[in-house]
Amino acid sequence: MEKLFGLKERGTTVRTEVVAGITTFMTMAYILAVNPGILSAAGMPANSVFTATALSSAIAILCMAFFANLPIALAPGMGLNAFFAFSVVLGMGYSWQLALTAVFLEGILFVLMSFFNIREAIVAAIPANIKRAVSVGIGLFIAFIGLQNAGIIVNNDATLVSLGKVTQGSALLAIIGLAISGFLLARNVKGALLIGIIITTIIGIPLGVTKIPEGWTLLARPAAPLLFQFQFDKVFTLDFFVVFFTFLFVDIFDTIGTLVGVTTQAGLIDRKGNIPRVKQALLADAIGTVAGACLGTSTVTSYVESASGVAEGGRTGLTALTTGILFLVSLFFAPLFLLIPGAATAPALILVGLFMMSPIKEIEFGDYTEAIPAFLTIIMMPLSYSIAEGLVFGIISYVVLKALTGKFKDITIVTWIVAILFVLKHFIG
Numbered sequence: 001m002e003k004l005f006g007l008k009e010r011g012t013t014v015r016t017e018v019v020a021g022i023t024t025f026m027t028m029a030y031i032l033a034v035n036p037g038i039l040s041a042a043g044m045p046a047n048s049v050f051t052a053t054a055l056s057s058a059i060a061i062l063c064m065a066f067f068a069n070l071p072i073a074l075a076p077g078m079g080l081n082a083f084f085a086f087s088v089v090l091g092m093g094y095s096w097q098l099a100l101t102a103v104f105l106e107g108i109l110f111v112l113m114s115f116f117n118i119r120e121a122i123v124a125a126i127p128a129n130i131k132r133a134v135s136v137g138i139g140l141f142i143a144f145i146g147l148q149n150a151g152i153i154v155n156n157d158a159t160l161v162s163l164g165k166v167t168q169g170s171a172l173l174a175i176i177g178l179a180i181s182g183f184l185l186a187r188n189v190k191g192a193l194l195i196g197i198i199i200t201t202i203i204g205i206p207l208g209v210t211k212i213p214e215g216w217t218l219l220a221r222p223a224a225p226l227l228f229q230f231q232f233d234k235v236f237t238l239d240f241f242v243v244f245f246t247f248l249f250v251d252i253f254d255t256i257g258t259l260v261g262v263t264t265q266a267g268l269i270d271r272k273g274n275i276p277r278v279k280q281a282l283l284a285d286a287i288g289t290v291a292g293a294c295l296g297t298s299t300v301t302s303y304v305e306s307a308s309g310v311a312e313g314g315r316t317g318l319t320a321l322t323t324g325i326l327f328l329v330s331l332f333f334a335p336l337f338l339l340i341p342g343a344a345t346a347p348a349l350i351l352v353g354l355f356m357m358s359p360i361k362e363i364e365f366g367d368y369t370e371a372i373p374a375f376l377t378i379i380m381m382p383l384s385y386s387i388a389e390g391l392v393f394g395i396i397s398y399v400v401l402k403a404l405t406g407k408f409k410d411i412t413i414v415t416w417i418v419a420i421l422f423v424l425k426h427f428i429g
Contacts, residue, residue, distance in 0.1 A: 031078070212339065
């Protein structure tokens, strides 16, 4: 282990790394329950999605461990899975096979971009405040979905949405779960979201929300993943470009933001601000996305929950290796994770939405040519029920306001091109 991961060089031990890896798994294992629930809304079999989630996470994490030697874990991204199911499939009317095709092509492009160092160049071309706004908007969108899944927010023909019956059934269980998870987070309990999901699921049994089927068993053979379910007949349409670009855009900034944040916390950034083996880290992310699409799940990305493992002392790829092994073990516990009702995972969605709000503090609200596009990006995501439309409004308004105020130097060529394509998309669509 010393030879493979350089433990002494980074001031750590095997025990510390293993504990850190277990902690990281505990804080992000909720994805095993949440991802099948979200993607099943798009018509995908939950059992198969569970297998794809565990396998793609393990593949990407093992690549991170051995290629980049960093204590960072990966899994299908929250927000990206919501965009996949609720925007692309349910909103735009595309098949989940076409959505998987967009994820697959995004992953292939990421592999090429990682080899030619293009991803860093794209990061520099997108307005900084829109980058921050994307995370905030997705956070609101995820929280809104969680509130809907729980029945706390329901449809109302007069006002579009209204408060549901929060004193009974799923809504009541979700509120109880929110209080439990919130308490655990406030007490800095490791794995607060996962523990909250487990306790809420148990409480749901006497409430009749958690339903245990006849003949239920704890262990089971993994279901077959949805191998190579692709559809290439609409890849040259403008709508497909919006889908493809959104997956591309969000994954770029999720990954790079996580890499910078976690490696800084771990003290691995050099004096010039460079991340060690960043090219290999980005390649691990790209390989995970390609593998995930081939197996049948949405975009795989680096998880900010990796910071919990770093807080426990994780400094090398051995932390990631431990987490990856635990994802492989979880394959045989599919009945346990799939037993969890939507009301039990809703609190995790709502609180992950909270976590994603933090970049709002860095948005430049004093300059209206920056603040208005950021605000439109944020507000249009939950209100239009589409991450893509939030991006469309944000980027177009950014270009228009900068041009009208004579700040042409702030608009990069890439931003111009994207804005023009978004305008064409709406006129033609």
